[in-house]
Amino acid sequence: xxxxxxxxxxRPALPAGGHCEDAxxxxxxxxxxxxxxxxxxxxxxxxxxREAFLARxxxxxxxxxxxxxxxxxxxxxxxxxxxxAAFAARAMAERPLDVLGGFIVTRGGLYQGVCxxxxxxxxxxxxxxxxxxxxxxxxxxxxxxxxxxxxxRTPVADALAAADGLKRLRLPEGxxxxxxxxxxxxxxxxxxxDVATELQRxxxxxxxxxxxxxxxxxxxxxxxxxxxxxxxTAGITLLVSYDGAPDxxxxxxxxxLMQVFDALIGHAMAHSxxxxxxxxxxxxxAGQGFTLVGKVRDNGASYDEAHLxxxxxxxxxxxxxxxMSLQLALVLAQKxxxxxxxxxxARANPGPGATVSFELExxxxxxxxxxxxxxxxxxxxxxxxxxxDDNATNRMVVEALCEMFDCSTESVVDGVEAVEAAGAGRxxxxxMDIKMPRMDGVTATREIRKLPGAAxxxxxxxLTANADADEVAQYLAAGMLCVVEKPIKPERLxxxxxxxxxxxxAGPDAAAA
Numbered sequence: 001x002x003x004x005x006x007x008x009x010x011r012p013a014l015p016a017g018g019h020c021e022d023a024x025x026x027x028x029x030x031x032x033x034x035x036x037x038x039x040x041x042x043x044x045x046x047x048x049x050r051e052a053f054l055a056r057x058x059x060x061x062x063x064x065x066x067x068x069x070x071x072x073x074x075x076x077x078x079x080x081x082x083x084x085a086a087f088a089a090r091a092m093a094e095r096p097l098d099v100l101g102g103f104i105v106t107r108g109g110l111y112q113g114v115c116x117x118x119x120x121x122x123x124x125x126x127x128x129x130x131x132x133x134x135x136x137x138x139x140x141x142x143x144x145x146x147x148x149x150x151x152x153r154t155p156v157a158d159a160l161a162a163a164d165g166l167k168r169l170r171l172p173e174g175x176x177x178x179x180x181x182x183x184x185x186x187x188x189x190x191x192x193x194d195v196a197t198e199l200q201r202x203x204x205x206x207x208x209x210x211x212x213x214x215x216x217x218x219x220x221x222x223x224x225x226x227x228x229x230x231x232x233t234a235g236i237t238l239l240v241s242y243d244g245a246p247d248x249x250x251x252x253x254x255x256x257l258m259q260v261f262d263a264l265i266g267h268a269m270a271h272s273x274x275x276x277x278x279x280x281x282x283x284x285x286a287g288q289g290f291t292l293v294g295k296v297r298d299n300g301a302s303y304d305e306a307h308l309x310x311x312x313x314x315x316x317x318x319x320x321x322x323x324m325s326l327q328l329a330l331v332l333a334q335k336x337x338x339x340x341x342x343x344x345x346a347r348a349n350p351g352p353g354a355t356v357s358f359e360l361e362x363x364x365x366x367x368x369x370x371x372x373x374x375x376x377x378x379x380x381x382x383x384x385x386x387x388x389d390d391n392a393t394n395r396m397v398v399e400a401l402c403e404m405f406d407c408s409t410e411s412v413v414d415g416v417e418a419v420e421a422a423g424a425g426r427x428x429x430x431x432m433d434i435k436m437p438r439m440d441g442v443t444a445t446r447e448i449r450k451l452p453g454a455a456x457x458x459x460x461x462x463l464t465a466n467a468d469a470d471e472v473a474q475y476l477a478a479g480m481l482c483v484v485e486k487p488i489k490p491e492r493l494x495x496x497x498x499x500x501x502x503x504x505x506a507g508p509d510a511a512a513a
Contacts (some may be wrong), residue, residue, distance in 0.1 A: 004087055005080030007120060008105045008113030013037040016045055020056075020070050021063040023048050035102020035114045038071045042110040046071025049101040051185040058177070076103035080112050088120055100189060118192065118325065176437055192325045195332055202335040209339050211251040213365035216292070217242045218489075219254050220281050223261050225487040227269075227279075229393050235274045236300065244283030250290055251363040256336045257294075260344070263333035264296035264356050266326055267311070272300025275353070289363040299353035308346040308354060383428040383501055387411040388418040388444070389463065390436040394486075398431055398463065401493055415439025419447045425455035429500040432480065434464040442478045449479040459500035463488065 011030075014022055016038055023036055027050055036048045048071055056062055056070060076098035078087055091099050102116040201207050224240035231238035261279060268277050275298060282293040312334035334344050342360040349355055385402050389395045390413050399409045410427075412418050414436040422430060430448070434441040445460050462475045465486040472483050481503055484496045 002084045003080060004078050004082050004084055004105050004115060005107065005112065007084060008080070008115045009033075009119065010113040011036070013039040013044065013111050014048075014067060016040045016066075016068050018067045019063070020053075020065045020067060023053060023067065023070070024057050024063050027054060034116045034118070035104075037075070037104045037111055037114055038067050039111050044075060044077060044104045044106065044111050046073045047075035047102060047104055047114070048072070051181060052101075055181055078103060078105050078115070080105050080107040084120055118328075180437075188325070192328070195325065195328045199328055199332045199335070202332060202339070207335060207339050209253050209256060209336075211253050211362075213249050214252050214254045215247065215249050216244055216252075216281060216283055217246055217248070219252075219257060220279075222487050223258065223265075223279060225397075226258075226262075227265055229391075230269065231277065234269060234272075236269060236272055237276045239276065239278045241278070241280045242283075243280065244290075248283055248290070249365040250283075250292070251365045252292075252360075253340065256340060259329075260333045260337055260358070261294070261296065263326070263329040264344075267330060267356075268296055268298035268300070268353075270326055271303070272298050272353075275300030286361060289361060292360045292362055293357065294360070295355055295357045297349065297353065297355040299349065299351060301354075302352050303346075303348055303354050305348075308348060311346050311356075312344060383407045383497065384426060385409045385497075386418065386421055386427040386430045388413075388415070388430060388436070388441065389433040390414055391433075394433065394463075397488065398493075401488065401490055402431075402497075404490065405494055405497065407497070415441060415444030415447075418444045419451075422448045422458060423451055423455055425451075425453065425458070427458055428504060429497060430458055430460045431463050431484075432460050434462060434466060434475070442474060445475075445478045445480055457504070459504050461496045461500055 011033065014026070014036055018038075023038075026036055027033055027048075034050050037044045038046045038048065045068065048067075052072070053070060062070075076091065076095050078091070088099070091103070099120070100117045102114050105112045105115055198207065220240055220242040224238070227238055227240075265277065265279055277300070278295070278297045280295045280297075282295075284291045284293065312330050337344050337358055337360070340360055342358045344356055344358050346354055346356045385407050387395050387398045387402070387409050389398065389411070395411045395413075399411065402409045410421065412421050415432075416439045418430065418432065418441075419439070421427075432441040432445060436444075439447075441462060441464070448458065448460065449456055459481045460479065462472075462480045462483040463486060464471075464475075464483065467483050467485045475483055481500055482496050484492050
């Protein structure tokens, strides 16, 4: 059974006599560093958690302050000899946020290192760790990780709700960036918890695979759309290709296939420095179905044999650039592929980089209804549409789709501008992003609904990747008509525009009745 001493990050602590600029440099130098201990001699006096500390450093002169003024003075401290599973069960009930953010490990009261939930999860799930093996008899009860994730999810969700509430207040200039940092950290944590929960289900043989008819070219289009901006930001040339009949449809779990491609592309992105990244899907006829050959190839790094051999084993330290979240995603990708009847194989390229591939046998499916709509005017006439989104790429995509439907567009970058533009009353439909600076889409919708006359009745369609049932209910309650999920499918957007324009046409008659 692993003790906490097997799992710790043995990074040096900072002396209490130092200044915040020392910790700031350490966090900036290592993006995967979650927590740093501050010590007097070899005894810890406090801990610095990454997101909270970086937020404090936005204040003028904050980096010049002595470290003891910035530490969280009541750190969670654990003994290196304590069993990891026993500690997790106890600490998650008492101080879940400290386990998540990072805690200190000591031996005999002397500093040994720091640890966090990300470093605990592979041990609890039985994944390999350096220089040791976890006997099957020492595995914790099968639902421990799921219980831990459930415990953490609640306070993280509360933090997200609090951050959303702060955005609605009149705060000092610069506060929005700090709130966004909190939001991004919380959303990343929720993503990690989702992966960890699914990984535990996979370990227990309960990973759900749900095949359904899907156009394969459409699947690759979604992958290209979801990674395009990240690749451009990283200076990486992303090439996504599909080799098969345009209307080919198969019985696949498209969510799991996306999960696999996302993990492999994420790994290549984390290790590449510019260069080219290729993601491809080849479809070959095989009996009554197809053989799918998927590949992700990069040329931006040199991998040693140990890295490629342990890529899907969850071994810590093999993917430091991507952190624990990426390691767990790679483990889950392999288990998902195995559950679908395939396997992932990583091989070094003749030059730099590596290629990860899989083969998967799938059944053919009817392609009826899967074809994208022919360009045509929505609701039999041209419409003038306001596109509201803070992301320039998203605006460009939506404007292009609207043009395909013979609709004209104007665009604004946040909710404040949306309310101002809507007041003119010259739009047939408003396509509204949800998460934006200054004013989010839900608040903007409420404000537009307060406008007098036809302007306040303009149909509003939500464009968002956040479309759980509770979130959709919130959008509708604010006055939105319907929701189109991102990445946007042309047929779904056209359907929403048809609904919106029909609703607008019926509005005055309904009101008169």
